[in-house]
Amino acid sequence: RHAVCIFYLVLRALDTIEDDMTISLDVKVPMLHEFHSYLYQPEWKYMESKEKDRQVLEDFPTISMEFRNLSKVYQDVISDICHKMGIGMAEFLEKKVDSQHEWDKYCHYVAGLVGIGLSRLFSASELEDPIVGQDTELANSMGLFLQKTNIIRDYLEDQLEGREFWPREVWSRYAKKLSDLAKPENIDMAVQCLNELITNALHHVPDVLTYLSRLKNQSVFNFCAIPQVMAIATLAACYNNKQVFRGVVKIRKGQAVTLMMDATNIQAVKAIMYQYVEEV
Numbered sequence: 184r185h186a187v188c189i190f191y192l193v194l195r196a197l198d199t200i201e202d203d204m205t206i207s208l209d210v211k212v213p214m215l216h217e218f219h220s221y222l223y224q225p226e227w228k229y230m231e232s233k234e235k236d237r238q239v240l241e242d243f244p245t246i247s248m249e250f251r252n253l254s255k256v257y258q259d260v261i262s263d264i265c266h267k268m269g270i271g272m273a274e275f276l277e278k279k280v281d282s283q284h285e286w287d288k289y290c291h292y293v294a295g296l297v298g299i300g301l302s303r304l305f306s307a308s309e310l311e312d313p314i315v316g317q318d319t320e321l322a323n324s325m326g327l328f329l330q331k332t333n334i335i336r337d338y339l340e341d342q343l344e345g346r347e348f349w350p351r352e353v354w355s356r357y358a359k360k361l362s363d364l365a366k367p368e369n370i371d372m373a374v375q376c377l378n379e380l381i382t383n384a385l386h387h388v389p390d391v392l393t394y395l396s397r398l399k400n401q402s403v404f405n406f407c408a409i410p411q412v413m414a415i416a417t418l419a420a421c422y423n424n425k426q427v428f429r430g431v432v433k434i435r436k437g438q439a440v441t442l443m444m445d446a447t448n449i450q451a452v453k454a455i456m457y458q459y460v461e462e463v
Contacts, residue, residue, distance in 0.1 A: 185249075186257040186304050192246045193222065193261055194268070194297065196239040201272045203234045204345075208276060215273040219266035222247050222258075256307045264300035268292055279347060283383065286350040290330040291323055298326035301407075310400040324390030325407065331384040332414040335377065338427055339365060353379055365428050373428050381418050381463070388415070388456055396449050408446045412455050416442060419459040 197218050200211060214229075221227040225247060229240040239246065250258065271292025280286050299322045306316030315322075334341075334348040341348060347361050354361050357369075357376040364373035391411050398404045416434045426432050434442075446452050 186253050186261070186308070187301065189246065189250050189253060189257075190261050190264075190300060190304065192239055193250060193265060195236060196243055196246065197265060197268060197272070198293075199232060199234045199236045199240055200229070201276070203232050205233045206231070211276065212273045215269040215276075218269045219262050222250050222262055222265065225251075257304060260300055260303045260307060264296050268296050271296070280350050282352045283350050286331075286348075286383075287327065289348070290327045290334075294326035294330035295323035296326070298322040298324075305398075305400075305403055310403055311398060315394075315397055318394075321390050321394040324387045325394055325411065328384060328387040328391055329410055329414050331380070331387070332417050335380050335384065336417055336421055336427065336432055338377075339430065349376075349380065353383075370425055370428060374423060374425060377421065377427055378423060381422050384418060385460065385463070388460070392449070392453060392456065395452055401447070404449075405447060408452050409443050412442045412446045412452060413439065415456055415459045419462045422463045 197215070200206065200214055200218065203211075206214070221243065225244060227247065228243040232240050250261065253261075271289075275289050275292065280289050299319050302311075302318075302322040302325075303316040305311040306313050338349065342362055342365055349361055351361075354364065354376050357372040358364050363369050364376060395404065395408055395411070398407060413434065416438060417432070420434055421427050421432050424432055442455065446455060
């Protein structure tokens with residue numbers, strides 16, 4: 184649990200650098216590349232961020248000290264994932280998401296690697312079998328399903344902040360510019376594009392179920408399963424829904440609570456997934 188919490192804070196710091204539009208590229212790219220090495224520099228911190236989560240960068244010495252107190256097996260996983268993620272984030276700062284293959288690649292860097300890292304932590308702790316940490320394809324799919332769901336749902340918010348994560352290969356068949364999908368006169372094409380991306384995301388569901396079926400520890404199962412059932416409920420709420428292009432689409436509080444309480448075993452999760460896939 185401690186290693187997972189430190190992993191989260193370290194990734195939050197990396198993500199805060201990636202998101203900070205006030206840092207110039209010639210400063211940001213080397214920072215992302217070198218970030219994994221800052222874990223071993225007790226004094227390193229960054230005081231110039233304007234992001235809301237800047238505390239993780241300003242108090243980074245506290246985080247890095249706790250990181251260095253972890254057992255070496257956990258340190259190695261976290262450091263390795265940070266290194267790979269930093270390189271991937273830097274790559275996509277300098278280019279847009281073009282093909283569906285590149286969409287998968289971007290989602291791998293920012294979320295698939297999180298799934299892989301967490302899986303390696305679960306196995307290293309011996310709470311789960313070695314296969315969980317070794318099967319990187321399935322762990323990657325866990326991250327991709329969540330990340331694609333967020334990207335699909337957050338179309339408007341990302342547009343308003345000048346960020347674009349929908350793959351050009353898909354949206355270019357429905358509009359000249361990604362921002363055009365938000366225009367009322369283009370709503371029918373926008374919804375068709377949305378539906379195609381949701382269909383793409385649903386291809387990860389079999390891997391998600393296979394991954395979850397291997398988990399033995401109840402706490403680990405809940406930790407992994409709850410975000411996945413929230414994601415499928417979110418995709419079902421977004422499917423064919425014009426509201427994605429007009430505001431925020433959220434699942435209801437009561438629905439979220441029910442999902443959290445029910446998603447405690449693989450049979451229940453399969454039933455939940457089946458219910459929402461049928462709905463779509």
